[in-house]
Amino acid sequence: MVVVAAAIVAYRLRFDTWLPTAGYRVVIGTTLLYAVICFSAFPLYRSWRGRGLLRECMVLGLAWTGVFALFAVHALIVQMGQYVSRAWLGTWYVGGFAALVLSRTLLRNCLNMLRSTGLDVQRVVVIGLRTPVFKLQKYLLRNSWVGLQIVGYFQSRYDMVPSAASSRLPCLGISAPEELERYLQENTVEQVWISMPLGDRDRIKSLLQVLDRFPITVKLVPDLFDFGLLNQQGEQIGNVPVINLRQGGVDRDNYFVVAKALQDKLVAVAALLVLWPLLLAIAIGVKLSSPGPVFFRQKRHGLGGREFHMLKFRSMYVHQEGQVEVKQATRGDARITRFGAFLRRTSLDELPQIFNVLGGSMSIVGPRPHAAQHNSHYEKLINHYMQRHYVKPGITGWAQVNGFRGETPELRTMKKRVQYDLDYIRRWSLWLDCKIIVLTAFRVLGQKTAY
Template structure:
């Protein structure tokens, strides 16, 4: 007799399943048993070999987060990629993204160098100090690099261990620097980072090194954002998570978008983000 378990009909034991296959047109059988029951799984597969149906195994590995993960065979051993980032993708995508970065960076530099020269003069006139601001960030594989920006603040010590993001009405920001930050023009020197290979045009935004130390303890999978190179713009930024992150939940949401980008990474997604950056990010009010 058919029972009802969690809204699904229960046909009974494997013998009942075989009888059901004989009397019905079944295309697929899904086996959902603990991996410890492998002997029973093998026996069931042997019996199912007599029928031209597809058989799928639902692995009892939900704690590992296998949704949308891929598998491969190394030698004669089947393996599941529990953690797979951009650096593990098909070589075509890796090479294509690198070429895209270099081509776009060269085009941008050729077209923007007069503007960048004018900004450099403006920075020097706004307050004493260097034209560029250089800060340690974590990039691909968690390796440190120096990211460049046009300096928008008065010179201050950035080598301490405290985490202090720019805030609205921050007194450290010069008037010219405020304009640069609102318009995102302070990010233009990162074109040099792209040409040097430490950044991409599109990718998770690189956080200050101190932020990594802080947030990796608070946000699950935080460090997985380093599977790909950091970007000048990113999926989180075009979805409204740009600028200051005063609350932990805001940073968590930003990281969710970063990881979503890594899972969905494609050249078409990069192009979409570049277009959305021009349309949305430049007009946002969340950067100070």
Template sequence: MRSRPEAGFSPVVLFDEEGTINPYEDPDASDAIEGVPVERDYSRMLQLVRQRAIRELWLALPISKEKAIHRFVMDLKNDFVNIRFIPDVRSLTLFNQPMVDLLGVPAINLAASPITDLRVLPKRIFDRLFALAALTALSPVMLVIAVMVKVSSPGPVFFRQKRKGIDGNQFEIYKFRSMKMHKEEAGKITQATRRDPRITAVGAFLRRTSLDELPQFINVLRGEMSVVGPRPHALEHDDIYKDLVKGYMHRYRIKPGITGWAQINGYRGETDRIEKMMGRVKLDLYYMQHWTFWLDIKIVVLTLWKGFVGSNAY
């Protein structure tokens, strides 16, 4: 209220019947918070509302407190006070989602994509045009890389692997092959490490410069990926981290990207410690929460300006 004085609201009293404010943790908060008196008696609270002609009563409560909400509404049904419910859904959702209209009924998204309306249209158009321009301009470079990959070691030019896309729909991601052909144990994917013997000389250069990612513009053109978004991980890694890192699977509520907010902030390459994955996911969720089309443009510009080379890419 104090940060928005132009709205005309002024705090009068705070009701804390259940003793949420612990006086042992903050002795000064037992009677007042920043000069606002704290009331813990329900009858006294109703009396204050009527005596001081309080016009607004805001119930900032968890949605499980239905009885407390109903109690206030019924006891003040004949009083001209605006009672507003501000639901606390933080325990159920990752973000403070806005209210949406669902068939004429107000609803709060507890777990849904934060980017679903017409705002995403410029992103879709940009993705297709940028991918088409990139593939056209870089086709000679990609042809040279393809020849180098083929000559470096036996095997296909492209590395293909199943990844999760938007809403968990699987697709096959394309990369230039950077490793020698080898077999992995069933259900296990070994991440590339520094001086990994599986990586070819050509592959090491491609990975260090991120040129191995160029074929993913094909995925963007096909609508499976976006230019900017959370990086998709191997399915085996999804199975590992989905229960270890809060919000991990929420990243798949939007299309995965070739580059992203996490990548330009240093989270590229191997995630050999859970702290690295937590840091990456935190930045991915920040991007989703604060997404705008111009944030995408900023990330693309920073990716080009900083270059694709990273100390963690190997």
């Protein structure tokens, strides 16, 4: 309904009438069919209980763009394009997306208001009181709009000492099958979460046998926090359930690779069109500052740990890099030219990496690629260091806008930088990328920690 309404409003704005002609009705019908296909392919018709609005809007935007991309191909094949107003299509695209976002936002707000008053709230019983349950309880208490309420727990021999937040949970008894069955018969419960070690298979199976008699949702809440998780997620391959313990954004979300690639290419092309005079001026300055090539090419590890050659404007005198020694640039480094010092201080030496982005080996935003020697050195000293390579390296990153850029003379500084890199991979969104790009202009350019 929203899609059709947006099309009619756009038609009214373009042609000053509410009734589309037969040809435009065919276009609306065709696009509506593609909307059903795209909205089904993207996870828009699943329950978004407990998921963020911004994330839903990004998926919606990609699906809506896919609708018009499919229609564009269709129009090209049947030669329909010359009979359809592009102004109308553009108005429909923009207005339709705004209407879809508005409708979902209003629906969410209505549901959130109902859930905050206790309506449409699913009651949850937990079996076992361990670290994941504490985290879930804390989250649900802060976010009543999720619509889930843990009403109590059944004790198990693996329980931890309740914290202040979780002490509000009433104990409903011990995790004996007969006690669980009695409680479910006397109370209304929509979900049961089992938080017990997978090694206790016999106890879990006995509980599941009881739960077979009740048509309620059953979830397993494993304690995996000490496994070095990164974007953990459950899925099914064939008929086998699988838990992904570590994965990058490309594997985590089916829209990640599309959104990230589009963002990279658009920003890189726009930057190249705007900055080409500056690139030319810097190239001339590098050539005049000292003998040698304009660009410095160095092997770095990218996505999946694969090697690529990263480009920079040369900022040092030509020298032979040692094969074993790990040596970063330092304050007053004699290898750096005067013009090179200016480039490094202002981060202008990084601009040629726009070509890396266009070539697909880098992104605009991502963990900064370290020299291959540095990777070999630090992967032995810092836990989960190589997880940085689950995504493409970036020209700028979350660590850089938080002050971790340039020389890292202490191991703890590099550890902090890696923590920010992994945090970026976990939290990735288009909004976060835009935020980092803006912050780069204000915080990184001219930062004094780069030599």
